[in-house]
Amino acid sequence: MDWFSAEGYWLGRLVFQRALAVVYLLAFLGAVRQFRALIGERGLTPVPRYVARVPFRSAPSLFQLHYSDRFFAAVAWLGVLWSAGLLLGLADDLPVWANLLAWAVPWALYLSIVQVGQVWYGFGWESLLCEVGFLAIFLGPAPVPPPLLVLVALWWVLFRLEFGAGLIKLRGDRCWRDLTCLYYHHETQPMPNPLSWWFHRLPRWAHRAEAAANHVTQLVVPFLLFGPQPVRTVAAVVVIVTQGWLVLSGNFAWLNALTMVVATTAVGGGLWSALLPVDPPSGPSDPPAWYAGAVIGLAAVLAVLSYWPVRNLVSSRQVMNTSFNPLLLVNTYGAFGSITRLRHEVVIEGTADRVPNADTVWQEYEFRGKPGDVRRRPRQVAPYHLRLDWLMWFAAISPSYAHPWFPQLLAKLRDNDPDLLALLRHNPFPHLPPAHVRARLYRYRFTDRRERRDTGAWWRRTLVGDYRA
Structure with a gap:
């Protein structure tokens, strides 16, 4: 044959x-x-x-x-x-x-x-x-x-x-x-x-x-x-x-x-x-x-x-990454039909203070792959897939991408949920759960060569404000 x-x-x-x-x-x-x-x-x-x-x-x-x-x-x-x-x-x-x-x-x-x-x-x-x-x-x-x-x-x-x-x-x-x-x-x-x-x-x-x-x-x-x-x-x-x-x-x-x-x-x-x-x-x-x-x-x-x-x-209305049948055969693909010009990151923080005030110390949760600590060098993760980290990127683009999971994420952090914490790189409350958790939105930029040399930081960031999904 x-x-x-x-x-x-x-x-x-x-x-x-x-x-x-x-x-x-x-x-x-x-x-x-x-x-x-x-x-x-x-x-x-x-x-x-x-x-x-x-x-x-x-x-x-x-x-x-x-x-x-x-x-x-x-x-x-x-x-x-x-x-x-x-x-x-x-x-x-x-x-x-x-x-x-x-x-x-x-x-x-x-x-x-x-x-x-x-x-x-x-x-x-x-x-x-x-x-x-x-x-x-x-x-x-x-x-x-x-x-x-x-x-x-x-x-x-x-x-x-x-x-x-x-x-x-x-x-x-x-x-x-x-x-x-x-x-x-x-x-x-x-x-x-x-x-x-x-x-x-x-x-x-x-x-x-x-x-x-x-x-x-x-x-x-x-x-x-x-x-x-x-x-x-x-x-x-x-x-x-x-x-x-x-x-x-x-x-x-x-x-x-x-x-x-x-x-x-x-x-x-x-x-x-x-x-x-x-x-x-x-x-x-x-x-x-x-x-x-x-x-x-x-x-x-x-x-x-x-x-x-x-x-x-x-079609002039081409869509990306769509399946046309329940077995996911003969799909359509595509990526980055639009490019974001600014990088925003949702940073989640917690505190042990029962009544937060101006002097309250907030401690950050660190994710395994997504940017957080500005001095932390970006990691090589692929071809492994960190699903929560990827969804956090989408959530930073628009709160519409954060439904319905983001409020549940904050609730589980308040409870020190062990399954969720296993997906994170650093939990600042390893012994007792935080009294309060909040999310804030930051603008992230790569440092230039001089900043990188002088500070050791890979990123510089600016607070945009509180994040609400």
């Missing part, structure tokens, strides 16, 4: 599967560590309340059938262990049907988590992992050459991811068109990393070059993914390199890493063979007829579902 198989991509499939298993592992590990405080039975937005008002057909999930914190933990830990097994290659030599089942398990588990994750799982990389994870089910085991139709489907994901992001920028903020967005972005992005200060301090011509290169990569290069080799490999390498640049300059969970993972499937076997001295599987076997039929059926379904994201791409 020469038309069905892409024998030259067997090593690319191997790289893709191993790398996808790593992303799955991080995603499930994040769920294990963070779910109790965010969506657990006593969390900020509890799953039981959500499933009580959202029907199964709208959000299919195991947790629609039953929820308890113990059950959720079991599902998330199963995902961790299953992903580790896939990373070790335990599914590589299984029969086709068993291999498909092995890759279907983490997809079903993670989809179940995302469907009840509410605002904490409302990011584009969540639906991207679900979509890519579903396609990975059909790539097959090592002895069977990867199906060309599934590889094309993965390239179609990469096209929508890059081209959608490029279009939303071109149609959105004017600064993308005049190449000035990166004057602000490295400072105002959701969660700067250790190199963001230096990226922000690059000369303006370099920022303009970054923006221009972004347009080429996202608006031109994606079309080359469907060209012949070696054009396709060149396009994939360009995507990988530019996504690596984004990894160096900021923390975007596993968005950049997963984009690079998908791009590996478009790299030709010759380059992979030069980089990875791995022997090909001996005696590749023909795919079973039922497997070929399943892949053809998958391609037909994806073609139909592509109508909605294509319509969105050509």
